[in-house]
Amino acid sequence: MNLPANFDPVTGKLKVIPGLSTQSAAPRPAAAPRVSSTATASRPSSTSSTRSYSSSEIDYMYNRWVTPNAPSATHSSRRSTNWWQTIDQGIRRFGDWIDRHIGDVVGWYVLIMCGIGILCLVGWVISVWIDSGFWWALGSAVVAYLAGYIGFYALCLIGYVLQAPLWVIRYIFKNIYTLLATIAIIIGVAVYADSETSYTPTTTTEVQQNFTTYTVTASVLNVRSAPSTSSSVLGVLRKGDKVQPTEVLNGFAVIDYKGQTGYISVKYIE
Secondary structure (H helix, E strand, O other): OOOOOOOOOOEEOOOOOOOOOOHHHHHOOOOOOOOOOOOOOOOOOOOOOOOOOOHHHHHHHHHHHOOOOOHHHHHHHHHHOOOOHHHHHHHHHHHHHHHHHHHHHHHHHHHHHHHHHHHHHOOOOOHHHHOHHHHHHHHHHHHHHHHHHHHHHHHHHHHHHHHHHHHHHHOOOHHHHHHHHHHHHHHHHHHHHHHHHHHOOOOOOOOOOOOOOOOOOOOOOEEEOOOOOOOOOOEEEEEEEEEOOOOEOEEEEEEEOEEEEEEEEEEOOO
C-alpha cells in the first residue's frame, strides 16, 4: 500500500518535511489496494539494519495515529452537556418553534376567516338575486365587495392583536430562566390572592335605630305597664308631649317611660 511520504512507521506520526503539506498527506486514499502480507517498510536508523512491517501492523499504525478518533470525540462532547443545559436547550427549541410559527398561525386565521366571510357574502348576493332580481343582486354585490374589503383589513388588525399572547408565550419559553421567573410570579400572585381572600377584617358596625317621633293628641294619656286597658298605669302624658315608639303591639305603642317600658294607645298619637 502507499503511505504518505512524511509518515514515520516507528512513531506512527507524520514528520514535518519542508515543501510538503501535512494536510494533503494526512488523508488515507480510499481506493488504495491492500498489499500482501509480504509488504515491508524500512525504518531508518543509525545502523544499516532494517525491519519489515506486516500489512496489519501498518493498518494499525495508520488508524491509530493518522485517522481521527471521531466517535470518542462525539461521546465526550455529549458527556460534557449536563441535565440543566439539556432542559434549557429543549425550552429554547420550543420557544424558537413558537417564534417560527406565529406568522403561520396568524396567516391561517386570516385565511380561514376570509373564506368564511366570502362564502357568507356570496350566499347573501345569491339569495338577493333569487328574491329580488338581477339589479338588486348587482347592488348587493357592490355592497358585499366593500364589506369584504373592509372586513379583510379588520381581520388583519385582529390577527396582529392576537399575536400578543403568542409573543408572551414565546418570551416565557425564551430560556429556562424566563420560564422559572414566570412560574415564580404566578405562584406569588396565587399566594397573595389566597391570603387576601382568607383575610377578612372584622369591623364593628354601630347600628343606630331611628324612630319616628309622634305627638300626643289626647289631653291626658295613660301609660300602662302592658298592652291592655286593664293593666296598671305607670303614669300619664299630656297633650303635645313627644314620644318615639319602638314597636306596636295589639294597638299599643311601646315607649320608654322614665326608664321603664310603657304602652300607650296609638289612637292618641300622631
